[in-house]
Amino acid sequence: MTVLTLVGAAVAVGAWFLLLGAVLAAARGPAVRPGPATAALGPESPAVVDLLTGGWVLSDEAASATLLDLAARRVVTIEEIGPELALVRLGRRDPARDEPDLAPYEQLVLDHVRTLATADGVVATGALAEGARSLGSWWRAFGKAVIAEARAAGLSRPRWSRAQRMLLLGASAVPMAAVGFAAAAARSGSDGPLGPFAGGAVLTFALLSALVTRLDRECGTDAGGAAASRWLGVREHLAGARFAEAPAAAVTIWGRPLAYAAALGVAGRAVAGLPVAIPADDSRAWSDRGGMWHVVRVAYRGPGPWGRFFWGRAPLHLLGRLAIAAIPSWGVAFLIGILLRAFLDVPVPPELVGLLGALLVVGVPLVGLLLDVGGRGVVEGQVVRLRRRVRSQNENRTTYDHYVALDDGRSRSVRAFGTTAERWALLTEGDEIRATVSRRVGWVHGAEILTPSRYRTGAPRTP
Numbered sequence: 001m002t003v004l005t006l007v008g009a010a011v012a013v014g015a016w017f018l019l020l021g022a023v024l025a026a027a028r029g030p031a032v033r034p035g036p037a038t039a040a041l042g043p044e045s046p047a048v049v050d051l052l053t054g055g056w057v058l059s060d061e062a063a064s065a066t067l068l069d070l071a072a073r074r075v076v077t078i079e080e081i082g083p084e085l086a087l088v089r090l091g092r093r094d095p096a097r098d099e100p101d102l103a104p105y106e107q108l109v110l111d112h113v114r115t116l117a118t119a120d121g122v123v124a125t126g127a128l129a130e131g132a133r134s135l136g137s138w139w140r141a142f143g144k145a146v147i148a149e150a151r152a153a154g155l156s157r158p159r160w161s162r163a164q165r166m167l168l169l170g171a172s173a174v175p176m177a178a179v180g181f182a183a184a185a186a187r188s189g190s191d192g193p194l195g196p197f198a199g200g201a202v203l204t205f206a207l208l209s210a211l212v213t214r215l216d217r218e219c220g221t222d223a224g225g226a227a228a229s230r231w232l233g234v235r236e237h238l239a240g241a242r243f244a245e246a247p248a249a250a251v252t253i254w255g256r257p258l259a260y261a262a263a264l265g266v267a268g269r270a271v272a273g274l275p276v277a278i279p280a281d282d283s284r285a286w287s288d289r290g291g292m293w294h295v296v297r298v299a300y301r302g303p304g305p306w307g308r309f310f311w312g313r314a315p316l317h318l319l320g321r322l323a324i325a326a327i328p329s330w331g332v333a334f335l336i337g338i339l340l341r342a343f344l345d346v347p348v349p350p351e352l353v354g355l356l357g358a359l360l361v362v363g364v365p366l367v368g369l370l371l372d373v374g375g376r377g378v379v380e381g382q383v384v385r386l387r388r389r390v391r392s393q394n395e396n397r398t399t400y401d402h403y404v405a406l407d408d409g410r411s412r413s414v415r416a417f418g419t420t421a422e423r424w425a426l427l428t429e430g431d432e433i434r435a436t437v438s439r440r441v442g443w444v445h446g447a448e449i450l451t452p453s454r455y456r457t458g459a460p461r462t463p
Helices: 002-026 046-053 061-072 104-116 125-129 135-152 162-171 173-186 194-214 222-239 248-254 256-263 268-272 315-343 350-373 421-425
Strands: 076-082 085-090 122-124 156-158 218-220 284-287 294-299 377-393 398-407 413-415 417-419 432-438 443-451
Touching: 002 162, 002 173, 002 194, 046 061, 046 135, 046 222, 046 256, 061 076, 061 104, 061 135, 061 248, 061 256, 061 268, 076 248, 085 104, 085 125, 104 125, 104 135, 122 125, 125 284, 135 156, 162 173, 162 194, 173 194, 218 222, 222 256, 248 256, 248 268, 256 268, 284 377, 284 398, 294 377, 294 398, 315 350, 377 421, 398 413, 398 421, 398 432, 421 443
Parallel strands: 294 413, 417 443
Antiparallel strands: 076 085, 085 122, 156 218, 284 294, 377 398, 377 432, 398 417, 432 443
């Protein structure tokens, strides 16, 4: 009986997947082939063009192309100041007249630039990856707004119609029941069949419905396929216009064609210079401390070969690490001393070699810790990076090391200090703070916010 129920469950699940394949074939979008090369731009925005020509999957270029389009329409200005510095400058707002009508996703990009801009309305192009926003939720909102516009124009649709979704979910009742009966038969000696039946049926429905949801991607309509074909022809034309090496500031010369070239993937340099949808680099931060935008290099380790192991630790934690490191260091050096004495006849006691080896490993951080006990320093600067990294992980708990990097205006290279989770959660990138630190071991003992960041959204992060 158990074998028959298992075979029945396998047949039911297989039949459901055959139905899924048939519905997938019926819901397939139009085939898109490049049209003839043309210079005629259509009415779609660069972000929608990115969606149409990318197989109805939005790429990072869409956000950069949207900012270029805003610059082409004079909502913002992009200026190249030097070989490594370009600025996005917000237009002056007229109280009697807001910006021209912007699509929701264009407003998202403009609001992000506004959040980053200094008091004079300027932000470095490289700093567009900065800020306290959650990039994941921001990108989802951007994508939903672009898709909504494409659907409203009849260019895009969900893969499943309501009838197709209901058909797939309704048909899943058969494999649900079959797997439930198989589970009940397999557990026939248990307290009762109801529990295994319900468990197997619920698990089967959860997996099949999750698969249906996962496959419900965006698809093109016939009108969308025709528009995508036309825009691929535009791409062929723009590819010959040498946009690949044009910087973002060249939008003042080329106008909207450069924005469309970015959306179509043929303006790589301009897109790379506007990292709107790119996560901020952990080791390379932009700071406007002192009034001029500049790059700050961030290291998360101390000097020397053992800097990563000892740097950025609380004093008690550092003492524990020093003790852990001292024992094997002494043992290895002690064995080296024995070998030196036995084979090279070096008249040095192995115990002394072991002591020297342990001091070589733990001596510098130990001296730094002792000196910092009575000589803590004060650092004032702008928080340019707040990061946490996994220290240990098991089934029940994940432990993190928390780091804060400060730009004090004295150097373009800084070391991130370690701090507690609670203190880390109260800070935001862009805050001007005064911190009490142990400079030699890299630990923040206290921090006072002097000027809150303009990136703040009001809610602290969860440590």
